[in-house]
Amino acid sequence: MSIVAKDSRSPYDYETRQKMQKVADENNIGYTVGVYNGYGSDATASVDNGFDVKFACFEPSV
Secondary structure, three states, X not given: OEEEEEEOOOEXXXXXXXXXXXXXXXXXXXXXXEEEOOOOOHHHHHHHOXXXXXXXXXXXXX
């Protein structure tokens, strides 16, 4: 699995990302942390539109 640290619009919430990494570690789930400069999520679009939310993103590794 890949845990996203940043996309083309903004960094993702550090605390939430750390929680995701902890859960993966506790359950022996392999992961990488990546930056996806060619990607933007619905969460970053929400923040761009004024919503105050913490967000994180993950995806299956290819």
